[in-house]
Amino acid sequence: MARRDDYEYDEHSIVVTKNKQYAAGVPAVLVSLQRGMSQMGATRTAASLAKLNQRKGFDCPGCAWPETPGHRKHAEFCENGAKAVAEEATKRTVGPDFFATHSVDDLLGRTEYWLGQQGRLTHPIVLRPGTTHYEPIEWDDANRIIADELNALGSPHEAIFYTSGRTSNEAAFLYQLLIRSFGTNNMPDCSNMCHESSGSALTASIGIGKGSVSVPDIENADLILIAGQNPGTNHPRMLSTLEKAKSNGARVIAINPLPEAGLLRFKDPQKVHGVIGDGAAISDDFLQIRIGGDMALFQGLAKLLVAAEDAAPGTVLDRPFIDRHTAGFDAWLDHIRRVDLDTVVDATGLTIEQLHDTAQALIESNATIICWAMGLTQQTHGVATIEEAVNLLLMRGMIGKPGAGVCPVRGHSNVQGDRTMGIWEKMPESFLAALDTEFDITSPREHGLDAVDSIRAMQQRRASVFIAMGGNFASATPDTDITEAALRNCSLTVQVSTKLNRSHLVHGRTALILPSLGRTDKDVQATGKQFVTVEDSMSMVHRSRGSLTPSSIHMRSEVAIVCGIAETLFGPGHPVPWTSFNSDYDLIRDAISRVVPGFEGFNTKVRQKEGFGLPHPPRDSRTFQTKTGKANFSVNDLVWLPVPPGRLMLQTLRSHDQYNTTIYGLDDRYRGVKGGRRVLFVNTRDIKNLGYRDGDHVDLISEWTNRSGSIEERRADNFRLVAYPTPVGNAAAYYPETNPLIPLDHVADKSNTPVSKAVLIRLEHRP
Ligand SMILES: Nc1nc2c(c(=O)[nH]1)N[C@H]1C(S)=C(S)[C@@H](COP(=O)(O)OP(=O)(O)OC[C@H]3O[C@@H](n4cnc5c(=O)[nH]c(N)nc54)[C@H](O)[C@@H]3O)O[C@H]1N2
Ligand SMILES: Nc1nc2c(c(=O)[nH]1)N[C@H]1C(S)=C(S)[C@@H](COP(=O)(O)OP(=O)(O)OC[C@H]3O[C@@H](n4cnc5c(=O)[nH]c(N)nc54)[C@H](O)[C@@H]3O)O[C@H]1N2
Ligand SMILES: [Mo]
Numbered sequence: 001m002a003r004r005d006d007y008e009y010d011e012h013s014i015v016v017t018k019n020k021q022y023a024a025g026v027p028a029v030l031v032s033l034q035r036g037m038s039q040m041g042a043t044r045t046a047a048s049l050a051k052l053n054q055r056k057g058f059d060c061p062g063c064a065w066p067e068t069p070g071h072r073k074h075a076e077f078c079e080n081g082a083k084a085v086a087e088e089a090t091k092r093t094v095g096p097d098f099f100a101t102h103s104v105d106d107l108l109g110r111t112e113y114w115l116g117q118q119g120r121l122t123h124p125i126v127l128r129p130g131t132t133h134y135e136p137i138e139w140d141d142a143n144r145i146i147a148d149e150l151n152a153l154g155s156p157h158e159a160i161f162y163t164s165g166r167t168s169n170e171a172a173f174l175y176q177l178l179i180r181s182f183g184t185n186n187m188p189d190c191s192n193m194c195h196e197s198s199g200s201a202l203t204a205s206i207g208i209g210k211g212s213v214s215v216p217d218i219e220n221a222d223l224i225l226i227a228g229q230n231p232g233t234n235h236p237r238m239l240s241t242l243e244k245a246k247s248n249g250a251r252v253i254a255i256n257p258l259p260e261a262g263l264l265r266f267k268d269p270q271k272v273h274g275v276i277g278d279g280a281a282i283s284d285d286f287l288q289i290r291i292g293g294d295m296a297l298f299q300g301l302a303k304l305l306v307a308a309e310d311a312a313p314g315t316v317l318d319r320p321f322i323d324r325h326t327a328g329f330d331a332w333l334d335h336i337r338r339v340d341l342d343t344v345v346d347a348t349g350l351t352i353e354q355l356h357d358t359a360q361a362l363i364e365s366n367a368t369i370i371c372w373a374m375g376l377t378q379q380t381h382g383v384a385t386i387e388e389a390v391n392l393l394l395m396r397g398m399i400g401k402p403g404a405g406v407c408p409v410r411g412h413s414n415v416q417g418d419r420t421m422g423i424w425e426k427m428p429e430s431f432l433a434a435l436d437t438e439f440d441i442t443s444p445r446e447h448g449l450d451a452v453d454s455i456r457a458m459q460q461r462r463a464s465v466f467i468a469m470g471g472n473f474a475s476a477t478p479d480t481d482i483t484e485a486a487l488r489n490c491s492l493t494v495q496v497s498t499k500l501n502r503s504h505l506v507h508g509r510t511a512l513i514l515p516s517l518g519r520t521d522k523d524v525q526a527t528g529k530q531f532v533t534v535e536d537s538m539s540m541v542h543r544s545r546g547s548l549t550p551s552s553i554h555m556r557s558e559v560a561i562v563c564g565i566a567e568t569l570f571g572p573g574h575p576v577p578w579t580s581f582n583s584d585y586d587l588i589r590d591a592i593s594r595v596v597p598g599f600e601g602f603n604t605k606v607r608q609k610e611g612f613g614l615p616h617p618p619r620d621s622r623t624f625q626t627k628t629g630k631a632n633f634s635v636n637d638l639v640w641l642p643v644p645p646g647r648l649m650l651q652t653l654r655s656h657d658q659y660n661t662t663i664y665g666l667d668d669r670y671r672g673v674k675g676g677r678r679v680l681f682v683n684t685r686d687i688k689n690l691g692y693r694d695g696d697h698v699d700l701i702s703e704w705t706n707r708s709g710s711i712e713e714r715r716a717d718n719f720r721l722v723a724y725p726t727p728v729g730n731a732a733a734y735y736p737e738t739n740p741l742i743p744l745d746h747v748a749d750k751s752n753t754p755v756s757k758a759v760l761i762r763l764e765h766r767p
Contacts, residue, residue, distance in 0.1 A: 014676035016695075016722050023232030023239060023262035023670060024079065032082030035664065039090035044548060048089050048520050049082060051547050055609060059534045059544035061088055061166055061519045062659065064410035065235045066536040068215055078236030080656070083664045087499070088518040092119025093551050094500055099125055099134040108505045112475060112736065113663035113677075115500045121515035122552035129509045139556070142512050143568035149465050149492040149510070150569060156183030156444070158463045160454045163189040163423045164471025165412020166519070168532030168544065170588045171558035172414070173596075175469055176422035177576060178566045180432070181441050185448030186463070187425050190471055191415050192451035194374070196751040197382035198408035199419075204383075205390045205632045206618045207625035210416065212405035213369055214538050214613075219244045220403040223365035226283075227255035227294055227389070228375020228757075232262015232670060233656045235373075235409055242282050251361055254283040256375065257291050257651065257730050258681075261670035287358065291649045291730045292641035292758050293348035295381055297355075298388035299638055300344030302336045304359035305395060316363055318397030325622050325631050326394055332633035336391075339638065347640030349727050367403030368393060373411070375651070378756040380639070382748040387634035394631055400622035410537040411660075413519075417535030420596060420614070425450050434595045440575040451477055452752050455744060458486035466508065467494040469558065470516070474503040475661040478742035478754040479714075496561055501661060515555045521546040523557045526583030530557070533589070533606055535614065541599075542611025559585060641758055643729035648686060650700070651757040652735040652742070661736050668734075673722065680763075681724035681732040690763060694723040698763040700733070702741035714741050718766060731761070 036045035051057030053067050062084040098118065104127060107115065124142045125134040137145075150159055161179045163172065179187060191199070199209030206212070218224065218241050231238040239262055242252060254263040263283050289297060309316035322329050345352060362368060370389045376382055390399075390406060398404040410416050422431055425448035432443040449457055455477060457463040466473075466487060477483045487493060490508030497504070498518045504511070517523055523530045523546060531545035556564070563582035566574070581588045586603050593602040598614040605612040617623035624631045643649050654660070655668035655677060667674045671681070680698065687694055699717045706712050716738055726732055735756060746755045 014679060014720050015674040017672040017674070019259070019672040019724065020261045020670045023265070024236060027669065028079035032079045035083050035086040039086040039092070041091055044089055044091065045086075048085050048548060052081060052085060056545065058519045058546045059413055059542070060084065061413055063235045063237075064413050064416060064537040065237045066215055066538045066540055068241065080233065080236055080659070084659055085520060087116065087659070087662060087664060089520045089548055090119055091551065092117075093122045094118045094120070095122045095552070096125070096136045103132045104134065104505050104507070105132065107500075111663070112502055112661055113666065115502065116662050118500055120551050121497055121500060121513060123515060123554045125513050127507060127511040134511075134513065137512070139564060140568070142514060143564050145492070145510060145512065146467070146494060146565050147569040150182065153465060157186060157448075159184060159465040159467070160186045160188065160449060160457065160463050162451070162454070162466070162468040162471060162473050163187065163418055164469065165190045165415030165418055167418055167469050167558055168414060168534060169417045169421050169541070169592065170532050170585050171469070171562060172418040172421040172423050173588060173592050174559060174562045174566075174581060177435065177439065178562055178569070180435065180443040181439075181566070181570065181574070181576060183444050185425050185427070185444055185446065186454065187423050187448055188451040188454045189415070189418060189423050190412060190476065191419060192752065193476060193754055193756070194411045194415065195377055195408050196753045197377040197379075197748050198372070198386055200751040201383045201386035201390065202406065202408070204626065205387055205634055206399060206406070207631075208616060208618060210539055210616060211407045211537060212399055212616055212619040213407045215241055217403050217405060218242070218369060218407070219248060221245055221250050221367045221369045222403065223361055223368045224250055224252045225255060225368070225370045226252065226263065227370065227372045228377075229371060229373035229409055230256070230260045230262065230653070231409070232260055234654060236262065238409065239282065246282065251284045251365070252282055253285045253287060253358060253361065255287045255289050255294065255297065257289055257727050258732065259286060259288070259725055285357065287348075287350055287354055288727060290347065290349040290641070290727045291651050292379055292381070294376055295385040295388050295636065296344045296347035296638055296640050297350070298385065298392050299336060299339045300341055300348070300355050301359050301362060302388070302392055302395065303339045303341065304355060305362060306333065306336055308359065308363055317395055321397030322395065325624065326633060327628040327630040328633040328635070332391060332635050335635045343638060343640075347638070362392070362396065367401070368396065368398045369403070369405055369407050371407040371409055373409045374653070375757055377751075378748070378753055379758055380746070380748055380755050381636070382753060383750040384634070384636035384639065387636060391633050394633060399631065400618050400620075405619060408537075414534040416537060416539070417533070417541070420535055421592070431595070438591055438595050450752055452744060452747055452754060455479070455483050455486045458489050461489055464489065464491045464508070466490045466492070468503065469496050470498075472501040472503045472661040474506040475501065475736040475739065478739055478746070478756070479744040480740040482744055496558065499662065514561055515552070516561060517546070517550055517555050517557045519544055519546055520548045521550045521555070522548060525557070525560065525585070530585045532559075532585065533611075539614040539616055540611055541606060541614060543606055559588070644760075646690065647703070647760055647762050648682065648731040649729060650702070650731045650733060650738065650741070650759040650761045652738040652759065653732055655734050658734070671724070676720070677734050677737060678719045679722045679733065680719040681722050681726055683726050683728045683730070684723045685728050686731075687721055687723055692721055692763070694721055696721045697766040699766060700738070700741060700761050701764060702743070702759050702761050704743040704746060704760070706745065712743060714743065716740050
């Protein structure tokens with residue numbers, strides 16, 4: 001079987017230059033235009049980029065960073081937003097001819113990059129049992145196959161329904177309604193691999209799994225900590241907000257093992273001083289932390305703050321807030337007093353002076369925000385780390401006041417909205433009860449499977465139908481060999497997709513690919529042109545309306561695809577009005593307004609200029625819907641990640657030229673890598689100590705001590721060593737090439753999120 005390792009490009013052509021100290025600037029503008037023109041041509045480029053993130057346009061399919069309320073710029077997009085649009089709005093297509101030419105086996109030997117570059121999927125296609133090529137199929141016949149396979153299962157729990165985070169609110173709401181009407185809560189989603197740790201930690205500590213700040217809060221903060229996040233690449237529009245915050249006097253501290261370009265300097269391509277000159281410095285301080293050291297950092301800082309309070313009582317702690325709004329303070333204080341600062345220094349790799357400086361910044365700030373992303377969530381102790389970040393804010397009363405709070409920066413553009421709409425394997429009873437009342441159905445109550453547990457269920461043949469609403473499950477999940485074998489165990493795999501990817505080729509006995517419209521595409525149904533809605537990282541809900549003519553009349557909207565499957569599966573007389581929902585999305589929104597809290601008057605509110613914000617009790621009124629009815633201080637034993645001799649701690653991250661598993665190109669401009677992706681960033685000292693030279697090629701072997709105490713090894717071959725300013729003992733390489741190294745069992749405590757940011761590896765010389 002062809003393997004993902006068989007990359008057709010030659011890694012000897014990789015060119016490494018010095019990594020960049022600033023993000024954006026002129027090259028960013030040029031790259032966005034080039035990508036647009038080569039994929040879409042001049043007219044579509046102009047038409048689509050003009051509508052990106054505008055009130056009457058579509059929501060950027062890139063990240064979930066909000067638009068700046070009130071003063072949107074004409075071009076509210078960034079280089080990577082433009083790439084996301086070019087990727088989707090491309091004029092290239094893959095239709096029946098393409099699949100007649102290329103067998104599944106042939107396509108399996110191609111890279112994700114090559115697959116994605118072939119163009120938009122245009123026809124529903126099927127791979128029938130025992131055949132070698134996908135062939136066209138009518139929509140009705142595809143829906144019949146799905147209905148028959150689902151109906152043949154011994155139990156609804158033998159089906160798995162995945163969701164990626166671009167799915168609109170309307171499609172997500174109908175999709176979970178279909179799944180629950182069918183009888184299961186097996187709804188793994190990309191969030192399981194992403195911000196699940198944030199959701200777990202925030203729900204336990206403040207009673208809601210979402211961030212508590214808005215864009216104006218960030219602009220008006222005194223102090224912003226940015227931990228485990230690379231906004232220059234993954235949330236470029238955040239840099240404009242940070243620049244504004246800085247010009248209002250904020251201090252920004254970046255906490256990252258890597259000196260990421262955007263964290264250090266930012267050249268705003270939409271401003272003159274960004275185009276010429278050095279741009280604006282974003283970070284005042286850069287704490288180059290060791291991988292997995294953040295929990296120690298937050299506990300160490302808390303200890304220093306407590307010491308300062310002891311020295312000058314009444315100057316550091318926000319006693320009125322603590323007494324009135326929090327629980328568990330005394331036990332926490334007792335624990336924090338016992339934290340050992342030497343351990344903190346070892347765990348973080350920072351100096352005691354850096355810790356004191358940062359503590360002083362926290363003491364001086366009257367409005368502190370902590371932002372974070374995957375560097376914190378994808379860790380074994382990710383949930384505890386985020387709880388510690390919350391502790392640090394709670395002790396100073398930094399939740400529920402302007403310019404202060406928690407800011408988990410979300411990934412996919414509607415991943416937060418999908419959760420709000422019920423895409424979760426353990427939605428609360430209140431939601432299920434409201435859903436049942438609205439539709440006269442009985443939703444299952446037993447919790448379903450998340451991403452990791454779904455893989456196990458397929459591996460052990462407890463599940464055999466896999467349906468994906470977007471995404472690239474085979475590549476995005478850990479332990480690639482196991483995941484692929486699990487998918488191959490299925491009797492049916494169905495992928496609702498815009499672009500070709502690896503998940504289409506790692507299939508069940510029968511496989512379907514259903515081509516869907518994307519954000520940029522015009523969506524016309526029986527009652528006319530439709531729009532959908534999305535929720536951004538800061539709980540703002542707004543419209544998204546595509547304007548480009550779809551590349552094929554055979555594509556359907558995600559809403560239409562869900563309704564089509566449901567109609568065939570449930571037959572006539574089902575209590576849910578699928579046909580009406582499909583013809584008029586306002587009707588879906590009316591139903592949502594009666595089921596989901598905060599969406600009352602949805603159709604009216606979403607037609608307001610800026611959309612509307614969802615309630616957030618801690619932010620709005622310092623109300624905490626936790627078990628104690630208060631914000632909880634959490635006590636966690638300190639965990640960190642010492643690196644044994646001869647080994648490296650590997651984090652797997654994104655290059656500047658990819659969107660998750662979609663590879664836009666082979667250059668990581670900010671890190672100085674061109675023409676290839678199989679690189680391993682390692683500190684010069686480690687390269688030397690381990691007996692290598694910069695530019696050598698190595699194989700990566702991960703070492704995992706399993707439950708029975710023996711060491712399992714996994715391999716990913718042929719990476720070029722790149723000397724890079726990462727902490728000693730820490731390495732970095734791109735995802736998804738490194739996913740075969742991540743054991744399925746290596747998950748975060750409580751959130752079950754794969755630990756993609758701390759994989760213990762050793763290197764082997766290539767023969
Ligand atoms: N262009 C583009 N935009 C995207 C995406 C994309 O792939 N491309 N993906 C989207 C999605 S789904 C998501 S979730 C977000 C991801 O956004 P990020 O979380 O920014 O993405 P990663 O590349 O995983 O980067 C993780 C960062 O954490 C740092 N890090 C790693 N380990 C640690 C640690 O132990 N401690 C600390 N403090 N830092 C650490 C890494 O050096 C890196 O800077 O971006 C979204 N936006
Ligand atoms: N090692 C490692 N693994 C990781 C991560 C990591 O940092 N390291 N990050 C994790 C994270 S944060 C995430 S979010 C996951 C991402 O996991 P996924 O969301 O599953 O993966 P994507 O690569 O975003 O999915 C891309 C595919 O989505 C389809 N698509 C794009 N737009 C649309 C649309 O509008 N509709 C439909 N129906 N389909 C569409 C296209 O066919 C495209 O090929 O990966 C996780 N995996
Ligand atoms: Mo994500």
